[in-house]
Amino acid sequence: MDARRTTVRDMRRANRAVLLTRIWLDGPLSRHELGQSTALSLASVSNLVGEVIDEGLVEEAGSVESDGGRPRVLLRVTPSYGYLVGADVGETRIQVELFDLTMTALAKAEYPIAAAEPDPGAVVAHLLHGLTAVTEQAGVDPAAVLGLGVAISGTVERTADAVVHAQTLGWEGVPLGAMLRAGTDIPVHVDNGAKTLGQAEMWFGAGRGTRHAVVALVGSGVGAAVITDGVSYRGAHSSAGEWGHTTIAYGGRQCRCGNLGCLEAYVGAEGILDRYRQANRGRPAAGGDEESALGELLRSSTKTAEAVLDETVGYLGAGVATLINLFNPERVVLGGWAGLALGDRFLPRIREATARHALRQPYAQASIELCQLGPDAVAMGAATLPMARLLRDGGVPRSAAARPAASTRPARRPRAR
Amino acid sequence: MDARRTTVRDMRRANRAVLLTRIWLDGPLSRHELGQSTALSLASVSNLVGEVIDEGLVEEAGSVESDGGRPRVLLRVTPSYGYLVGADVGETRIQVELFDLTMTALAKAEYPIAAAEPDPGAVVAHLLHGLTAVTEQAGVDPAAVLGLGVAISGTVERTADAVVHAQTLGWEGVPLGAMLRAGTDIPVHVDNGAKTLGQAEMWFGAGRGTRHAVVALVGSGVGAAVITDGVSYRGAHSSAGEWGHTTIAYGGRQCRCGNLGCLEAYVGAEGILDRYRQANRGRPAAGGDEESALGELLRSSTKTAEAVLDETVGYLGAGVATLINLFNPERVVLGGWAGLALGDRFLPRIREATARHALRQPYAQASIELCQLGPDAVAMGAATLPMARLLRDGGVPRSAAARPAASTRPARRPRAR
DNA sequence: AAACCTTAGTTCATGGCATTAATCGTGCTG
DNA sequence: CAGCACGATTAATGCCATGAACTAAGGTTT
Numbered sequence: 001m002d003a004r005r006t007t008v009r010d011m012r013r014a015n016r017a018v019l020l021t022r023i024w025l026d027g028p029l030s031r032h033e034l035g036q037s038t039a040l041s042l043a044s045v046s047n048l049v050g051e052v053i054d055e056g057l058v059e060e061a062g063s064v065e066s067d068g069g070r071p072r073v074l075l076r077v078t079p080s081y082g083y084l085v086g087a088d089v090g091e092t093r094i095q096v097e098l099f100d101l102t103m104t105a106l107a108k109a110e111y112p113i114a115a116a117e118p119d120p121g122a123v124v125a126h127l128l129h130g131l132t133a134v135t136e137q138a139g140v141d142p143a144a145v146l147g148l149g150v151a152i153s154g155t156v157e158r159t160a161d162a163v164v165h166a167q168t169l170g171w172e173g174v175p176l177g178a179m180l181r182a183g184t185d186i187p188v189h190v191d192n193g194a195k196t197l198g199q200a201e202m203w204f205g206a207g208r209g210t211r212h213a214v215v216a217l218v219g220s221g222v223g224a225a226v227i228t229d230g231v232s233y234r235g236a237h238s239s240a241g242e243w244g245h246t247t248i249a250y251g252g253r254q255c256r257c258g259n260l261g262c263l264e265a266y267v268g269a270e271g272i273l274d275r276y277r278q279a280n281r282g283r284p285a286a287g288g289d290e291e292s293a294l295g296e297l298l299r300s301s302t303k304t305a306e307a308v309l310d311e312t313v314g315y316l317g318a319g320v321a322t323l324i325n326l327f328n329p330e331r332v333v334l335g336g337w338a339g340l341a342l343g344d345r346f347l348p349r350i351r352e353a354t355a356r357h358a359l360r361q362p363y364a365q366a367s368i369e370l371c372q373l374g375p376d377a378v379a380m381g382a383a384t385l386p387m388a389r390l391l392r393d394g395g396v397p398r399s400a401a402a403r404p405a406a407s408t409r410p411a412r413r414p415r416a417r
Numbered sequence: 418m419d420a421r422r423t424t425v426r427d428m429r430r431a432n433r434a435v436l437l438t439r440i441w442l443d444g445p446l447s448r449h450e451l452g453q454s455t456a457l458s459l460a461s462v463s464n465l466v467g468e469v470i471d472e473g474l475v476e477e478a479g480s481v482e483s484d485g486g487r488p489r490v491l492l493r494v495t496p497s498y499g500y501l502v503g504a505d506v507g508e509t510r511i512q513v514e515l516f517d518l519t520m521t522a523l524a525k526a527e528y529p530i531a532a533a534e535p536d537p538g539a540v541v542a543h544l545l546h547g548l549t550a551v552t553e554q555a556g557v558d559p560a561a562v563l564g565l566g567v568a569i570s571g572t573v574e575r576t577a578d579a580v581v582h583a584q585t586l587g588w589e590g591v592p593l594g595a596m597l598r599a600g601t602d603i604p605v606h607v608d609n610g611a612k613t614l615g616q617a618e619m620w621f622g623a624g625r626g627t628r629h630a631v632v633a634l635v636g637s638g639v640g641a642a643v644i645t646d647g648v649s650y651r652g653a654h655s656s657a658g659e660w661g662h663t664t665i666a667y668g669g670r671q672c673r674c675g676n677l678g679c680l681e682a683y684v685g686a687e688g689i690l691d692r693y694r695q696a697n698r699g700r701p702a703a704g705g706d707e708e709s710a711l712g713e714l715l716r717s718s719t720k721t722a723e724a725v726l727d728e729t730v731g732y733l734g735a736g737v738a739t740l741i742n743l744f745n746p747e748r749v750v751l752g753g754w755a756g757l758a759l760g761d762r763f764l765p766r767i768r769e770a771t772a773r774h775a776l777r778q779p780y781a782q783a784s785i786e787l788c789q790l791g792p793d794a795v796a797m798g799a800a801t802l803p804m805a806r807l808l809r810d811g812g813v814p815r816s817a818a819a820r821p822a823a824s825t826r827p828a829r830r831p832r833a834r
Numbered sequence: 835a836a837a838c839c840t841t842a843g844t845t846c847a848t849g850g851c852a853t854t855a856a857t858c859g860t861g862c863t864g
Numbered sequence: 865c866a867g868c869a870c871g872a873t874t875a876a877t878g879c880c881a882t883g884a885a886c887t888a889a890g891g892t893t894t
Contacts, residue, residue: 005457006423006431008850008881014423015852032871040422044852046872069870070860155778165778212653224743228652233645235745236629237782242742247735247774250666250683259774261735266667318664318678325659326641326743328652357664357676361572361582365654425851425879432881449842461881463843486841487889 012048015040016394019048020057023075024101024391025203028061030072049075057081057395077101082146082390085134085186086383087127088193089152091168094123096130097379098138098145101387103204105380107138117170120179128183145186147386150176151193151378153221155239162190168221189385194241195232196381197373198225201333203384205372210330214323215371216243218316218339220290222264226327233327244268248318266315269294269338276308291337298341313346317353324358324366335371343370429465432457433811436465437474440492441518441808442620445478447489466492474498474812494518499563499807502551502603503800504544505610506569508585511540513547514796515555515562518804520621522797524555534587537596545600562603564803567593568610568795570638572656579607585638606802611658612649613798614752614790615642620801622789623750630748631740632788633660635733635756637707639681643744650744661685665735683732686711686755693725708754715758730763734770741775741783752788760787 018038023029026037031049035042052058059078063071079100088095091113098107109130113123127150135142154166162177180188198207198215207213207227215225222244226233233240244264245257252261253271265271269290276297288296297305320332334343334350343350351368373380435455440446446454452462469475476495480488496517505512508530515524526547530540544567552559571583579594597605615624615632624630624644632642639661643650650657661681662674669678670688682688686707693714705713714722737749751760751767760767768785790797 005435005455005461005881006428008425008428008879011423011425011428011851011880018422030871038422041853042872043854043874044422046874047852050873065861066870067862069862069868070872072871210653226743228645228650235645235779236627236747237745237779239776239779239782240743240745242745242776242779245776246663246739246742248664248667249678250669250732250735252667257776261666315667318667322663322739323743325663326643326657326740328654328657328659330653359656359659359662359674362652362654362656362659365656422852424853428851428880447842458882459843460845460883463845464881467844482890483841485839485891487843489842 013394015044016048016052017392019045020052020077020395021391023058024077024387028074028076030064030074032072034075052395055395079104080144082144083135083138083140084383084386085131085145085148086196086379086381086385087130087148087150088378088382089123089127089150089169090193090378091153094126094130095376095379096127096134097383098134098140099380099383103380103383103387106140107134109133109137120171120174120176124176124179124183127180131184131186142186146390147187147189148180148184149196149382149385150180150188150190151196151382152176152190153193155237156190156192158234158238162188164190187386187389189382189389191382191385192225192238193378193381194223195225195234196384197335197375197378198227198333198381199232199384199388200373200377200381201335201371202227202230204380205377206333206369207331212327212329213331213333214327214329215333215335216320216323216339217336218267218269218334218342219336219375220269220338222268222319222336224323226329228327243319243323246319246322248315248322263315263319267312267319267338267342272308272312272338273297275311276305279304279308294338294341298345309342309346310349312342313349314353316342317350317355318357320350320354320368321357321363324354324362328362329366332366332368333371334368335373335375337375340370340374430811432461433465433469434809436462437469437494437812438808440475441494441804445491445493447481447491449489451492469812472812496521497561499561500552500555500557501800501803502548502562502565503613503796503798503802504547504565504567505795505799506540506544506567506586507610507795508570511543511547512793512796513544513551514800515551515557516797516800520797520800520804523557524551526550526554537588537591537593541593541596541600544597548601548603559603563807564604564606565597565601566613566799566802567597567605567607568613568799569593569607570610572654573607573609575651575655579605581607604803604806606799606806608799608802609642609655610795610798611640612642612651613801614788614792614795615644615750615798616649616801616805617790617794617798618750618752618788619644619647621797622794623786624748627747629744629746630750631744631746632750632752633737633740633756634753635684635686635751635759636753636792637686637755639685639736639753641740643746645744660736660740663736663739665732665739680732680736684729684736684755684759689725689729689755690714692728693722696721696725711755711758715762726759726763727766729759730766731770733759734767734772735774737767737771737785738774738780741771741779745779746783749783749785750788751785752790752792754792757787757791 031045035045058075061074061076063073065071079102084099086097094111096109097105099105111126153168157163161175164171164174164176177188177190194217201207201215211230213227217223224241224243226241245262247261248263249261253265255262255265273293355363448462452459475492478491478493480490482488496519501516503514511528513526514522528543570585574580578592581588581591581593594605594607611634618624618632628647630644634640641658641660643658662679664678665680666678670682672679672682690710772780
């Protein structure tokens with residue numbers, strides 16, 4: 001029930017978007033197949049495809065024989081039409097990567113973060129530096145970069161300024177988008193890291209082929225990215241999906257958020273290790289950082305360890321069941337470093353625990369899988385932000401389209417042979 | 418990222434839908450105001466409005482002076498253009514109501530249900546009987562009924578057959594939509610009762626003016642209707658929003674669904690009374706049905722009652738916090754007969770309990786209110802289903818539009834004076 | 835009361851769009 | 865080499881929203 005008018009231009013943009021999205025997501029396709037799957041007439045497909053080919057956004061990529069007729073010409077998005085930069089602002093380091101339009105990584109830069117609560121200005125400086133660094137490294141014209149996507153933990157307001165609230169970084173209302181835009185002309189997109197990782201899994205990972213999924217991320221923190229009908233569910237102010245602090249055990253363990261009985265206090269890495277420590281009468285788990293400590297715990301086969309892990313699986317199942325009951329997804333994708341570690345060993349038991357806690361029907365409609373991309377995909381997920389924008393707009397960055405259209409129309413492209 | 422083409426006709430339909438929705442929801446409006454709020458050109462507004470006036474769907478309704486110029490003519494949806502029938506299939510009775518397009522109830526029929534697990538055929542017979550009964554009662558031509566909406570507890574597949582799975586009725590895969598269509602030519606819509614009630618609250622009740630809300634319903638059962646960006650959130654198979662069986666107290670009380678620690682086992686009417694019974698050493702709460710027993714409990718001021726109710730408020734707050742964390746709504750609307758009873762007395766304390774369990778930021782972005790329409794609004798909610806359809810299609814039931822367009826175009830309507 | 839101003843709403847010419855039908859292109863088969 | 869089958873393009877058509885010009889309806893000024 002959108003209160004937005006539709007004009008004749010929206011129509012063309014929408015159809016270009018549909019075609020581009022199909023071509024990009026489902027690999028090389030012929031005009032015929034495009035017509036079939038989008039219900040557009042062949043004439044329109046030809047017309048629209050001709051346009052995007054003229055613009056250089058799409059190119060012909062060989063042909064495939066058709067039973068005794070003219071062979072079909074396959075189309076694909078030109079990988080070098082433009083480039084995407086994705087950045088992951090983590091708690092310990094900033095990672096910046098450059099991709100071509102096939103999402104192949106071409107260059108990478110990394111900056112450690114020293115302070116526990118880094119200065120926003122310093123982060124912005126790193127990001128801008130990384131932006132020029134990766135373009136130089138890959139030998140790419142900065143003007144060919146279609147956009148910079150930045151993923152960050154915490155919530156990001158969907159406004160032009162992209163105001164960030166990130167407890168873990170100690171940021172409260174940092175207009176990261178505005179700050180970046182002051183330093184570069186490249187279009188900037190900022191979003192929550194879990195959401196971008198979720199988007200990456202949907203397009204290239206365990207979520208492929210589904211339109212309704214929940215990507216459940218378990219690490220030190222616990223969060224979820226909800227995808228509905230192919231797009232990220234955001235809620236009123238983009239903070240939807242805060243799964244870690246739902247109450248799973250009323251009056252239970254203290255969580256670092258100050259509340260009692262949060263899911264995170266039971267299945268977050270810290271929560272697991274802490275419970276093990278208690279069960280083990282104060283003796284700590286093997287030293288090192290959280291990640292290796294959890295790995296150690298998963299490898300040990302003492303009764304205590306078994307009991308703690310068993311309990312963890314139960315809580316995790318209950319948490320996943322909550323997601324299934326409330327969101328009714330086709331698929332739950334379990335990820336995050338702790339989630340993957342648990343899932344590698346216990347996935348069948350996690351499924352059982354979920355079955356015990358979820359309603360029968362929604363459970364039967366959902367499959368539970370593990371993430372396929374690994375935690376480094378956050379930067380790639382960030383790069384999907386400008387890509388999503390490109391696809392949604394049908395490939396025409398408004399301003400850029402206004403100029404060339406005013407000049408004389410280029411002659412029809414020479415036929416590829 | 419919809420994979421659907423757009424044609425020139427979709428454009429007009431979409432714009433008609435936008436205009437109709439505005440006119441219907443926001444009362445009498447002038448063409449000028451319509452143009453402003455929809456961004457359509459005045460020419461198009463005039464054109465489209467002229468069309469719907471010719472069809473009789475919209476009518477002029479007086480005029481209002483404008484500072485020293487030609488007065489504005491107000492437009493409204495013609496209340497008698499068509500009629501809507503809404504039916505509520507409850508556990509103890511079937512209620513059928515007829516409304517005009519202003520949602521004014523004109524007639525009503527009710528049928529008690531004797532069996533605990535009523536026969537689908539009998540329910541269908543009652544519904545069809547009710548359909549003719551209310552039209553006769555109101556003296557309305559059955560052909561003027563735009564649609565029949567049926568609300569039922571349980572999940573309803575969004576297929577043409579509208580297959581219903583309702584545990585409480587003992588129905589497993591009943592194609593209610595198909596069965597009804599076999600008995601009437603009127604378009605039939607079937608949906609879950611909580612979702613229709615939620616829609617009613619969004620349009621006419623406590624949800625007015627918001628686009629993201631969760632309607633939390635607490636009665637014997639516990640459920641929720643999630644509204645995102647103005648439309649009901651359904652998930653992959655329309656069973657999203659099963660709030661009652663999320664785990665709130667891991668390993669806690671046995672729920673009737675067989676699981677342990679469900680929210681419903683604590684804040685559902687039965688759960689509350691049962692906990693009181695246990696706290697009160699086996700002495701039952703005041704007799705009568707659940708509803709009066711709960712009323713009695715709410716009025717009593719014993720220490721035991723206070724303790725149980727206090728606990729209930731805590732659990733309810735945790736449950737609402739889960740909704741706020743996961744869906745990030747602008748508003749949570751608390752309803753259902755038990756929810757209203759609790760809310761009437763404890764709303765401030767429910768808010769506090771929610772604040773304790775939710776994340777600070779999402780909590781601050783959400784207001785918590787009580788339902789305004791009462792439980793009888795389920796039938797009206799059901800009637801919103803055909804209305805929503807009418808608005809979404811811009812008022813043209815496809816088939817009906819095909820014929821008249823083929824005949825000669827009617828002359829321009831005489832100008833109203 | 836006549837001329838003029840202001841605001842609301844309508845008509846008309848225009849350009850953009852997808853569609854259908856016809857046409858052209860390309861390779862295979864008899 | 866003619867005919868066929870399938871892919872892709874072009875041409876003609878009808879629908880659509882838009883801006884500009886115009887009409888309608890009331891008040892205000894002289």
